[in-house]
Amino acid sequence: MDFSLSDKEQKLWERAKAFTMEYITPRAIELEKRNEFPKEVVHKAFEAGLMNLHIPTEAGGPGLSLVSETLVSEATGYGCAGMATSIMCNNLAFAPLVIGATIEQLQTYVEPLITGKEPKFGAFCLTERMAGSDAGAVATRAERAGDEYIINGVKCFITNAPQASLFTVFASTQPELKAKGLSVFMVPKSKAVKIGLIENKMGQNNSVQSEVIFDDAHVPKECLVGKEGDGFKIAMTTLDKTRAGIAAIATGVAQRAVDEAAKFANIRHQFGQPIGSFQGISFMLADMGARAAAARQLTRYAAWMADQDMRNSKDSAFAKFFASDAAMQNATDAVQIMGGYGYLSEYPVEKLMRDAKLLQIYEGTNQIQRLVASGNILKESANLETGFHVKYDGRDAPLM
Ligand SMILES: Cc1cc2nc3c(=O)[nH]c(=O)nc-3n(C[C@H](O)[C@H](O)[C@H](O)COP(=O)(O)OP(=O)(O)OC[C@H]3O[C@@H](n4cnc5c(N)ncnc54)[C@H](O)[C@@H]3O)c2cc1C
Numbered sequence: 304m305d306f307s308l309s310d311k312e313q314k315l316w317e318r319a320k321a322f323t324m325e326y327i328t329p330r331a332i333e334l335e336k337r338n339e340f341p342k343e344v345v346h347k348a349f350e351a352g353l354m355n356l357h358i359p360t361e362a363g364g365p366g367l368s369l370v371s372e373t374l375v376s377e378a379t380g381y382g383c384a385g386m387a388t389s390i391m392c393n394n395l396a397f398a399p400l401v402i403g404a405t406i407e408q409l410q411t412y413v414e415p416l417i418t419g420k421e422p423k424f425g426a427f428c429l430t431e432r433m434a435g436s437d438a439g440a441v442a443t444r445a446e447r448a449g450d451e452y453i454i455n456g457v458k459c460f461i462t463n464a465p466q467a468s469l470f471t472v473f474a475s476t477q478p479e480l481k482a483k484g485l486s487v488f489m490v491p492k493s494k495a496v497k498i499g500l501i502e503n504k505m506g507q508n509n510s511v512q513s514e515v516i517f518d519d520a521h522v523p524k525e526c527l528v529g530k531e532g533d534g535f536k537i538a539m540t541t542l543d544k545t546r547a548g549i550a551a552i553a554t555g556v557a558q559r560a561v562d563e564a565a566k567f568a569n570i571r572h573q574f575g576q577p578i579g580s581f582q583g584i585s586f587m588l589a590d591m592g593a594r595a596a597a598a599r600q601l602t603r604y605a606a607w608m609a610d611q612d613m614r615n616s617k618d619s620a621f622a623k624f625f626a627s628d629a630a631m632q633n634a635t636d637a638v639q640i641m642g643g644y645g646y647l648s649e650y651p652v653e654k655l656m657r658d659a660k661l662l663q664i665y666e667g668t669n670q671i672q673r674l675v676a677s678g679n680i681l682k683e684s685a686n687l688e689t690g691f692h693v694k695y696d697g698r699d700a701p702l703m
Contacts, residue, residue, distance in 0.1 A: 308374070315371055319378035322351050327382030332654060334386075335508045340466055341386050344509075348390045349422035353379070355393050357401055362409035363418040369544055369606040373551035377599070380555025384658035385509030387552045392463040392510075393417075394548055395666070396425025396471050398541040399487050403529035412489045412526075416468055426467035428458040428490075428515055429538055436671050438473070439482025439535060443517060445474035452476075452527065454490060454520040457499065460665075464513045465498050472517065473538055476531045485534030488526045495520035506657025543616050544609050546623040546666055550602040553626035553662045557595040560633035560655050564588060564640040571641075584640055591633045598626035617679035624672035627662035634659045 308316060326347050334341050348354055356372050358364020372394055379387035397413055404412075416423035434440040443456025454474050464470070470490040477484030490496060499514030529537060565588055568579030578584050605622040608615035634655035638645035645652045663669045 308370075312368075312371055312374060315367075316374040316378065318351065319353055319375040320381075322348065322353060323378050323382035327379060327386050331383035331386060331509065332648070332651065335383075335654065338503075338508045340463070340511045341389055341509045342466075344386055345389050346422055348379070354390060354422060355397070355417040357394060358397060358413060358417055359401065359406070359409070361406050363414040368610045369547055370603060370610055373547050373602055373606045376548045376551035377555040377558075377602070380552030381559045382555075383509055384552050384556050384655075384662065385507035387555065388462060388507055388510040391548055391552070392427070393422075393425050395427045395541070395545045396463070396467070396469070398545055399427070399471050399537045400489060400528060402540050402544075403487060403533060403537045404489070408489070408525065408528070412469060412491070423468045424463045424466040425469045425471060426461050426464045426515065427541075428461050428464075428470050428472045430458060430460045431456065432459055436668060438538060439485065441473050441475055441485055442478075443472065443474040444478065445472075445476050445486060445488060447476070447524070450524050451521050452488060452524060454488065454517040454522065456517050458515045458517075459500075460502060460512050461515050462510060462512050462665075464515045465501070465511055468492050470496060470515060471528075473534050474517075480532070482535040483532055485538070486531045487528040487534040487537050488522055489528060490517070490520055490522050490526065493520060505660060506654065507661050539616075542667055543614075543619045546619040546672070547602055547606040547609065547615075549662060549666045550598065550605065550619070550622035550626035553623075553630040553659070554595060554598040554602050556630035556655055556659050556662065557591070557598050557626065557633040560630070560637035560652060561588065561591045561595050563650075563652050563655075564591065564633075564637040567641045567644070571644075578640070587636050587640060591636055594629035594633055598622070598629040601625050617676050620667075620672040620675040620679075623667065624663075624669040624676070627659065627669060630659040630662050631656070 326344050353375050355364050356367040360366040376387055376391050379390055400409060400413060429438055431441055445452045445454045454472060456474060472488045472490045473485055474488060475484050476486040495518050497516040497518060499516050502512040568584050569577055571578045601622040605615050605618040608618055634652060637652040638656055641652055644650050
């Protein structure tokens with residue numbers, strides 16, 4: 304078993320960490336107060352080759368692994384989860400296309416967005432006011448009219464939507480089939496695609512979300528990704544992959560909480576000694592460190608499985624809920640360790656706490672992750688031989 308990164312991955316990891324130290328961490332608190340898309344930093348990330356990592360080389364991308372993506376997400380998430388979300392959002396927006404579109408479709412619609420001098424953005428449009436966890440309840444409609452589809456509906460909470468040039472839209476082509484009637488479309492920005500309400504948030508204010516209104520948006524039939532009815536399957540396959548990215552941002556937050564709290568515990572003295580020498584504090588640090596380390600291993604393993612074309616639904620769900628719960632717990636503990644200073648906005652840990660909360664919610668809440676994980680565990684148990692048998696009346700006990 305080899306836990307080391309390849310040379311290429313190690314270099315990317317170092318580059319992403321250096322980028323974070325130079326451009327993200329020093330400005331995260333100041334820029335967050337503006338409550339806007341951190342354009343300058345995201346443009347720098349694009350120039351540094353830290354975006355669009357999974358786009359295949361045939362469509363102008365670097366064709367890197369999901370493990371590589373998680374390295375960049377963890378490194379940038381360490382500096383600021385909001386900026387990491389802004390930088391990594393194209394991964395989510397374009398993943399359904401990498402999964403379901405042809406190379407020709409990627410070359411036509413995605414390549415021009417990722418190969419220019421300036422970054423261009425995609426937006427992943429699944430959620431609606433009445434279709435959150437229940438993604439199959441999407442009410443946005445796509446109706447075929449000759450060689451076109453006409454799309455109508457309203458999406459909400461859509462990350463990077465105000466910046467986006469291309470919208471990956473989940474819409475129903477056969478509403479009576481519910482989830483099985485969902486299809487996915489590439490919808491270029493046009494007058495018929497309008498940005499609605501911008502959401503105000505508790506944290507991750509270095510990222511922007513809004514409603515997107517599709518008002519008779521006409522797209523050529525070539526904008527359909529895969530076949531009609533493939534939408535739900537493509538959405539689920541996408542989330543199995545991209546959840547490792549959220550878990551990686553969460554690992555970054557969890558680790559940052561350990562590091563800030565430990566630095567503080569070394570220098571803050573009370574009762575004539577550093578507070579880190581009190582067992583009540585040092586045991587908290589040990590638990591925080593273990594959580595961050597476990598989150599990292601679960602995350603990289605889930606990404607590695609996807610890179611090996613192994614089904615990783617259960618493992619990416621484990622990674623997502625464990626790492627984001629670890630981020631939330633570690634951020635809360637870091638605030639506690641830093642006492643009153645932890646609660647002040649001049650110090651980074653109150654921001655970690657606000658940012659971490661979202662990691663437990665978006666890309667499938669942690670309750671939904673636990674449903675995915677437990678569903679897989681129960682299914683696997685049907686064929687599981689544990690070697691323990693209690694027979695009662697000739698049958699396995701306990702009996703129904
Ligand atoms: C800042 C932000 C960015 C986002 N970015 C995007 C984006 O780019 N694109 C996009 O499409 N969406 C995006 N989302 C939407 C996000 O994925 C949803 O908010 C999330 O999936 C939950 O949906 P909901 O908010 O409607 O909550 P609901 O589904 O209404 O859930 C409410 C509560 O009920 C629980 N619950 C629901 N069903 C069950 C169940 N079966 N069992 C147990 N508990 C359950 C949930 O866990 C939650 O605690 C974003 C959201 C936010 C806040």
